Amino acid sequence: MVVAAMPAPNEPEPDSAKPLVIAGITRHFHIGKRLVTALDKVSASTAPGLVTGLIGPDGAGKTTLMRLIAGLLRADAGSIHVFGTDVRAAPLVVQGMISYMPQRFGLYEDLTVGENLDLYADLQGVATAARAARYAELLHMTGLADFTARLAGRLSGGMKQKLGLACTLIRPPRLLLLDEPTVGVDPVSRRELWQIVDHLVRKAGMSVLLSTAYLDEAERCDEVLLLHEGQLIGSGQPGDFTQAMAGRSFQVRAPGRSKRALQAALAPLAGVTDAVIQGEAVRLVLDAHTLPATISPPGFDDLRITPAAPRFEDRFVDLLRGKTGATAAVMPVAAEIIAPVAAEAVIEAVHLVKQFGAFTAVDDISFSVRRGEIFGLLGANGAGKSTTFRMLCGLLPATSGHLRVDGYDLRHATATARGRLGYMAQKFSLYGDLSVMQNLRFFAAAYGLSRQRRAERIGWALREFELAPLADATSRDLPLGFKQRMALACALMHEPDVLFLDEPTSGVDPLARREFWQRINALAERGVTVLVTTHFMDEAEYCDRLVIMAQGRILAAGTSEALKQAARTASQPEPSMEDAFIALIMADSAKTTGQAA
Amino acid sequence: MTARLLRLRGLIRKEGLQILRDPSSIAIAFILPAMLLMLFGYGVSLDARNVALGLVVEQKSAAAASLTAQFRHSPYFAPQDFASAAAVQQALSRGRIEGFIWLQGDFARQLSAGHDPQIGLFVDGVNANNARLIENYVQQSWADWAAQQGAKTAIAVQPRIWFNPAVSSRDYLVPGLIAVIMTLTGALLTAMVIAREWERGTMEALMVTRVSMDEILVSKIIPYFLLGMGGMVVAVLIAVGLFGVPLLGSLLVLGLAASLFMLASLGMGLLISTVAKNQFVAGQIAIITTFLPAFILSGFIFDISSMPVPIQWLTHIVAARYFVAILQTLFLAGTVWSVLVPNLFALLMMAVFFLGAARLAARKRLD
Numbered sequence: 001m002v003v004a005a006m007p008a009p010n011e012p013e014p015d016s017a018k019p020l021v022i023a024g025i026t027r028h029f030h031i032g033k034r035l036v037t038a039l040d041k042v043s044a045s046t047a048p049g050l051v052t053g054l055i056g057p058d059g060a061g062k063t064t065l066m067r068l069i070a071g072l073l074r075a076d077a078g079s080i081h082v083f084g085t086d087v088r089a090a091p092l093v094v095q096g097m098i099s100y101m102p103q104r105f106g107l108y109e110d111l112t113v114g115e116n117l118d119l120y121a122d123l124q125g126v127a128t129a130a131r132a133a134r135y136a137e138l139l140h141m142t143g144l145a146d147f148t149a150r151l152a153g154r155l156s157g158g159m160k161q162k163l164g165l166a167c168t169l170i171r172p173p174r175l176l177l178l179d180e181p182t183v184g185v186d187p188v189s190r191r192e193l194w195q196i197v198d199h200l201v202r203k204a205g206m207s208v209l210l211s212t213a214y215l216d217e218a219e220r221c222d223e224v225l226l227l228h229e230g231q232l233i234g235s236g237q238p239g240d241f242t243q244a245m246a247g248r249s250f251q252v253r254a255p256g257r258s259k260r261a262l263q264a265a266l267a268p269l270a271g272v273t274d275a276v277i278q279g280e281a282v283r284l285v286l287d288a289h290t291l292p293a294t295i296s297p298p299g300f301d302d303l304r305i306t307p308a309a310p311r312f313e314d315r316f317v318d319l320l321r322g323k324t325g326a327t328a329a330v331m332p333v334a335a336e337i338i339a340p341v342a343a344e345a346v347i348e349a350v351h352l353v354k355q356f357g358a359f360t361a362v363d364d365i366s367f368s369v370r371r372g373e374i375f376g377l378l379g380a381n382g383a384g385k386s387t388t389f390r391m392l393c394g395l396l397p398a399t400s401g402h403l404r405v406d407g408y409d410l411r412h413a414t415a416t417a418r419g420r421l422g423y424m425a426q427k428f429s430l431y432g433d434l435s436v437m438q439n440l441r442f443f444a445a446a447y448g449l450s451r452q453r454r455a456e457r458i459g460w461a462l463r464e465f466e467l468a469p470l471a472d473a474t475s476r477d478l479p480l481g482f483k484q485r486m487a488l489a490c491a492l493m494h495e496p497d498v499l500f501l502d503e504p505t506s507g508v509d510p511l512a513r514r515e516f517w518q519r520i521n522a523l524a525e526r527g528v529t530v531l532v533t534t535h536f537m538d539e540a541e542y543c544d545r546l547v548i549m550a551q552g553r554i555l556a557a558g559t560s561e562a563l564k565q566a567a568r569t570a571s572q573p574e575p576s577m578e579d580a581f582i583a584l585i586m587a588d589s590a591k592t593t594g595q596a597a
Numbered sequence: 598m599t600a601r602l603l604r605l606r607g608l609i610r611k612e613g614l615q616i617l618r619d620p621s622s623i624a625i626a627f628i629l630p631a632m633l634l635m636l637f638g639y640g641v642s643l644d645a646r647n648v649a650l651g652l653v654v655e656q657k658s659a660a661a662a663s664l665t666a667q668f669r670h671s672p673y674f675a676p677q678d679f680a681s682a683a684a685v686q687q688a689l690s691r692g693r694i695e696g697f698i699w700l701q702g703d704f705a706r707q708l709s710a711g712h713d714p715q716i717g718l719f720v721d722g723v724n725a726n727n728a729r730l731i732e733n734y735v736q737q738s739w740a741d742w743a744a745q746q747g748a749k750t751a752i753a754v755q756p757r758i759w760f761n762p763a764v765s766s767r768d769y770l771v772p773g774l775i776a777v778i779m780t781l782t783g784a785l786l787t788a789m790v791i792a793r794e795w796e797r798g799t800m801e802a803l804m805v806t807r808v809s810m811d812e813i814l815v816s817k818i819i820p821y822f823l824l825g826m827g828g829m830v831v832a833v834l835i836a837v838g839l840f841g842v843p844l845l846g847s848l849l850v851l852g853l854a855a856s857l858f859m860l861a862s863l864g865m866g867l868l869i870s871t872v873a874k875n876q877f878v879a880g881q882i883a884i885i886t887t888f889l890p891a892f893i894l895s896g897f898i899f900d901i902s903s904m905p906v907p908i909q910w911l912t913h914i915v916a917a918r919y920f921v922a923i924l925q926t927l928f929l930a931g932t933v934w935s936v937l938v939p940n941l942f943a944l945l946m947m948a949v950f951f952l953g954a955a956r957l958a959a960r961k962r963l964d
Contacts, residue, residue, distance in 0.1 A: 070805045072963045091961070096807050106802020108611060110618045115611070122607020123806040125600040168802075 016084030019175045019207035020046040020069065024078035027064055034477050038064040040230040041078070046209065046223065051201050053221030053238070054211035055316075057509035059480050060227040062211040063103065066179045069209070070100045082175060099173035103180050105164030109153030113144055116152055116167055124171035138166040141196055157381055158189025165196060176200065178210040182217065183507075186380030187537070187578050188585055194220055213507045216538070216576070218312040226316065228509065233319050238312055245310035245318065248273070250284045250292055253304040260521045265297035267518070274317045276514060277521070278541050279561035285314045309574075317510050345404075346371045346498060346529040347392065352401035354387050354552075361387040363552035364401070369531060369545075374524050376546030377533040378581070384552040385533040389502065392531070393423065406498055406529075419447060422496035424487050424504055432476030436467055436486055439475055440493070447494035461489040481512030488519065499523065501532045505539060517542050537577040548584055555584045604808050608816030615790070616820060625786050626828045630778040634832060637774050638767055638840045647675045648731055651685040651697030654678070658705030660746075664716075667742045668698070673734045689721060696720035696731050708746075768843065771836045772924035773897030776858065776917045777888070778832055782825035783862020784869065784887040785880065787817060791870035792879035801963065810961045818863050818952075825859045836928075846927030850937060854927070857944040858920040862887065864951025865916075871958040891917035916951075919943040 015021055027039045039061045046052045054062050067073040069080055071091030080087045082094045107116055117138070121131055139145040142162040147155065152163060161181060168176065178197070182190045194217075200206045201222075210221070218224050218238045226234035226241075234241065254262045263282045266275040271290030276283050284305070286292065292305045347369040354362040362384045369375040377385045390396040392403060394411045403409060408417040430439050440461055444454040462468040465485045470478065475486065484504070491499065501520070505513040520542070524530055532543060540546050540560055547557040556563055560577060567580035575583070616622045650668065654661045668674045677694060679685035685697045699717035707715070718735050720728045794800040803813060833851070836842045844851075865887050873879035893899060894908070895917035901909055912918045919940040926936045 067801075067963060071961075072801065072804055074962065074964060092807060092809070095805055098805070100802070100805040102798050102801045102805075104798030104801075106799045108615065108799055109797070110615050111611065115614060119607045119611045120806070122603050122610075123803070123808055125603055125807070 015045075015081070017048060018045050018081075019048050019083060020044070020052075020209065021081040022065075022069075022078070023080075025065070025068060025075050025080060026077040027061075027068065027073065027075050029064075037230050039068075039075075042227075042230075042232045043078075044225050044232055044235055046207065046225075048207050049201060049205050050222035051197060051208045051210060051220070053218050053224040054209060054227060055213075055215065055218050055221075055224050056211075056227035057213050057480070057512075058507035059229070060213075060509075061230040062213075062227055063179055065227070066100065066102075066177050066209070066211060069094075070098060070177060071095055097173060098175045098177055099168040099171070100177040101164050101168045101179060101181060103183065105160055105167075107152045107160060107164055107167065110151060112149050112151055113155070113163055114148040116163060117148075117170060120167040120170045126171050134170065138169060141199065142166045143192070156189075158185050158192070161185050161189065161193060162196070165193065169200070172204055172206065174207065176206055176208045178208065180211050180213065182212060182214065184381055184535070186535070186585075187581050188380075191582060214538075215313040215316055215510065216311075216578070226319070228320060228323070233323060234315075241312055241315040242310045245285065245314045247307070248286050248288065249308045249310045249314055250286070251278070251281045251306050251308045252284045252295075253281045254300050255302055255304070257300065258525070260525055262297070262300065263521065264518070264525075265300060266295070269295060269297060271295070273321055274314060274514070276517070276541075279564070280559065283308060285317065287318075313510060317514075320509070320511050344371055345369065346373075346406055347375070347531060348402070348404045349388070349392070350402040352388065352391065352403055353399045354384075354391060354396065355399045361552050362391070362398075365547075365549070365552075365554045366401075367547055367554065367557060369529055371529050372524050372527045373544045374520065374530040374532065374542060376540050376543035377531070377549060378535070378537075378540045378546050378577075379533075379549035380535055382551075383535075383549040385535075385549055386502075387552075388549075389500065389531075389533050393421070393500065394418065419494055420497045422491040422494070422499045424491040424499070424501050430475050430483065430487055430490065433474065435472050435474055436478070437471040439486060439490060440467075443490040443493045449494060457493050457495075461493065465489045480508055481515075484508055484512060484516060488516065492523075497528060499528055499530045501530065503534050503536065503539075504532065506534070506536045513538075537581065540577050548581060550585055550588060555588050600807070601809075601812065604806075605812055605816055608808070608812065609819055612790075612816060612820040616824060622786055622790065622824070626782045626824045627831055629781060630828050630832050631835060633774060633778055634771065634835045634840075637770050638835075646673055648673055648696070648734070649694040650674045650676045650731075650735075651679050651688055651694040652676045652700075653680075653682055653685045653697060654700045654704075655682075655702040656700075656705065660705045660708050661700050663746075664700070664739075664742050667738050671734070671738055674738075686719075689719065692721070694721075695727065696735075698735065767840055768929060769925065770898070771840055771842050772928040773895065773921045775829060775832045775836065775924055776895060776920040777891045777897060779825055779829055779855065779859060779920075780862055780887050780891040780917055782821065782828050783859050784866040785883040786824070787821050787863055787866030788869040788873060788879040788883045789876050790821075791817060791867070792873050792876045795870075795874040796876060804961050804963075810959045811956070814867060814956060814959060817867065818860075821863060821866075822856075822859055825862070826855065829855050829859075842928055844928050845931040847932045850932055850941075851924075851927050854920060854923045854937075854941055854944065857941065857948050858916060860948035861916040861944060861951050864948060864953075864955050867955035868951055868958060871955065887917075890915045894918065895921040897921045916944060916947045919947070 022042060022044045025039050025042045026037070029036045029038050042061075042065065054065065056062055064073065068075055069082065069087065071087045071094055074088065083097055085093050085097070087094045108119065111119065117135055121134075126134060139148065142165065144159060144163060144166065147159070152160060155163060165178070165181065181193055185193065197208055197210065201208055219242070221238055223236060224238050224241070225232060252262065252266065259277055259280060259282055263275050263277050266272055266282055266284060271287050271294070272284065273287050274283070274285035284295070286295070295303070295305065345368040349368070350366050352362055352365050353360070365388065367375075377388060379385050387396065391398050392405055394409070397411055406417070406420050431442065434442065440458045441454070444457055449457060462471060465488070467482070467486060467489065470482060475483065478486065505516050508516070520530055532539060534540065543560060545557070545559050546563070547554045548563065549555065556566070563580045564575050564577060567575040567583040572579055652665055652668065654665065665676065668676045679688065679697070682699060685694070685699070688694045689697060697719050699719065701715065701717070704716070716739065718732065720731050722728045791800075794803070833844070837844050866883065869879055869882050869886070873882050891897070894912045894915045896912070897917070901912050901918070904912070923937055923940045923944075926933050930936075
């Protein structure tokens with residue numbers, strides 16, 4: 001043990017004031033026959049009394065790093081010191097200083113809120129006399145005081161998350177590790193969680209390491225570590241990241257022209273780092289040497305370019321572009337064929353209701369989607385999105401109301417009618433054991449394409465989605481971005497007129513997300529109608545119009561711009577989509593309590 | 598209270614609450630044993646009772662009547678009369694009876710003349726085991742009858758059966774069944790509940806606290822040990838109370854043997870759980886490596902000495918084998934130390950081996 005505790009000559013001196021000193025951490029995993037490098041020589045350190053964000057998309061290595069810090073995994077190389085103690089040499093000492101909330105909270109669902117607290121109080125050695133006061137404080141902080149006798153399994157997602165946090169805080173740790181605490185949590189609970197974390201840092205002087213795939217959360221951290229594919233690609237204060245982008249972000253409008261055509265024209269231009277649709281405009285990020293005046297996409301004469309506040313995400317994209325050398329135009333988009341958005345409604349839901357016993361999952365909703373439109377259903381988990389989705393796909397009968405997809409009620413329609421619909425599920429329902437080619441062949445056959453047509457479409461998919469080099473790779477082992485491409489290729493195998501996407505890009509890295517939406521935009525331009533369900537505020541920005549759902553009802557409908565405008569107040573002149581969402585939820589719950597009183 | 602005891606208390610209380618709230622663990626510990634006992638106690642029997650036996654008496658006589666009465670009054674036979682040999686043969690070939698006895702016309706004359714009378718016995722040999730049983734029973738009844746007649750007929754073999762005088766297979770099966778049942782709670786339930794902690798991510802949360810691996814293991818062993826012993830008590834009560842199986846040996850030794858076996862089973866369950874991180878895999882492994890061997894290779898149903906030699910060797914690594922031997926001895930023969938001591942020693946070795954292996958395999962890490 002003595003040998004292990006002695007620092008190697010080239011390691012930094014353990015610093016007992018710093019919560020974390022990570023030096024050259026490398027960790028590999030075997031996935032099937034493939035050796036995957038989860039972390040590649042990562043070195044970083046954090047300062048005490050701050051919230052440090054560990055930011056990166058799914059598969060960046062965030063959870064692996066958390067587990068290494070908590071002593072649950074061993075590094076292949078490098079060292080981690082927590083307040084000067086080597087994790088490898090003395091894991092129990094480190095575990096006495098930290099608290100760790102894993103992604104799945106670690107709650108016992110068949111124990112009540114109070115019993116979960118008791119268990120963790122016993123485990124953390126909290127003296128019996130001190131418990132009452134500590135429980136009261138934690139329950140007050142998390143708003144769970146009225147639910148101590150409720151089974152943890154019966155709590156909502158946000159409440160479970162808060163209980164998980166209360167359990168990890170039962171004995172105030174010096175370093176708190178939170179692994180994606182805000183994933184799958186509704187925006188209101190997400191905001192509350194952040195308030196708790198801020199409170200802990202400010203009042204109790206705790207140091208927090210929090211991982212997240214949501215880039216908008218970076219700006220709430222005091223400092224951030226930016227991970228991508230196992231490498232640390234940046235660290236520092238989030239303000240510095242955004243500051244580096246000052247004067248490089250703009251909003252571009254071309255009156256009378258489609259925003260998608262504009263985006264497609266801007267993206268391939270030299271000097272453009274990023275071009276994404278945001279509401280009715282295109283958000284443009286230029287590289288450091290390009291001036292906005294020099295931007296002139298062919299065919300667009302009347303451009304209105306206004307400066308915009310830089311975002312954290314701009315810097316992330318900038319860093320990734322610098323790393324990979326990729327340009328904003330990920331693929332040649334066939335944007336010439338611009339079909340005018342026809343007024344005809346392709347998807348129609350009229351007074352749609354779905355009841356499960358006494359529970360109303362979908363409560364009288366109506367909306368219609370026009371041809372070539374990208375339409376979003378935005379809401380937290382449990383808002384009724386999936387139920388609506390299933391009714392539209394014809395998988396679930398509606399209790400009452402009418403619905404039509406491309407002229408058919410899919411509940412009673414023939415296979416031909418269903419064949420006009422493409423569907424991409426949240427976790428990409430592909431056959432993991434089959435190769436890319438075998439998956440494509442299977443889906444082509446499942447959609448009943450003729451032999452010749454099959455060959456054509458498979459060729460198209462391999463070309464269009466750049467899957468040819470990976471044709472023989474096992475799907476399970478593909479990186480997330482490629483899985484997503486393949487899932488989309490499979491959903492488009494039969495050239496559907498209507499495309500259903502279920503949380504298509506949550507957790508995917510920003511470049512893969514841009515690439516994905518660029519393809520979707522191109523499809524919409526060609527007249528494909530796209531319906532997206534998501535709880536991810538970012539995805540809402542890509543939609544032409546959207547509805548916000550909560551508790552089975554539609555709270556608001558319109559363009560993302562209009563929805564944000566409605567939430568504008570004196571204190572919030574530039575509300576984000578999330579602000580708009582929270583404002584709507586708050587107003588709604590105030591109304592329902594008002595009615596009940 | 599020291600921090601260590603406090604942690605242990607918390608973990609054990611948690612486990613207890615989970616057992617009380619989760620109907621499936623109660624079901625595996627108490628309802629499944631009761632069901633298996635009922636099934637084997639009432640349904641499955643290796644005895645032949647109420648055997649449909651055909652009787653053909655070609656010429657009525659007092660001697661013939663008294664012999665057939667012997668069969669009619671036996672609990673083992675449900676005799677049916679047939680008029681002719683042809684009729685009874687047809688009944689046998691159609692499977693309506695399992696065998697028949699043929700008293701030829703000169704039966705009474707042969708007997709009174711002092712000759713050894715001959716009776717014919719025909720048995721359906723499709724079910725060889727049953728056929729042998731019927732043959733034995735008929736021979737026994739025949740010998741009894743002959744003895745009563747005081748005839749100077751050849752005295753048939755007088756079998757003497759020790760330790761299970763009623764020759765009831767139930768008395769023999771039920772004690773063995775207890776071993777199979779305890780394997781369920783010991784290995785299956787333990788492996789499953791730990792796999793559940795992995796599945797739900799609670800194990801990861803536990804591991805980051807100051808809890809040591811020993812504490813986690815002990816907190817699993819104690820509650821499931823108690824649960825398993827509870828199941829054992831229920832099984833013994835059903836065996837003795839409901840089925841009237843005699844319990845001749847010492848209760849103390851029974852408790853000792855059950856404890857050792859339970860510890861070996863728990864050790865196997867813990868060992869399985871270090872490999873299997875989801876409930877489905879844990880269940881499959883537990884059934885294949887503990888429950889099935891306990892059923893097939895323990896000598897509970899199938900006699901070990903009549904197995905092929907390589908399979909006999911294999912039975913030595915099945916903990917249930919030793920426990921079945923102990924149970925059958927304690928229930929039916931009493932506290933016979935010469936049988937008990939080696940088997941108890943083997944169980945002790947197995948408990949030490951599996952618990953030790955589980956401790957060595959358990960790491961407070963995810964890799």
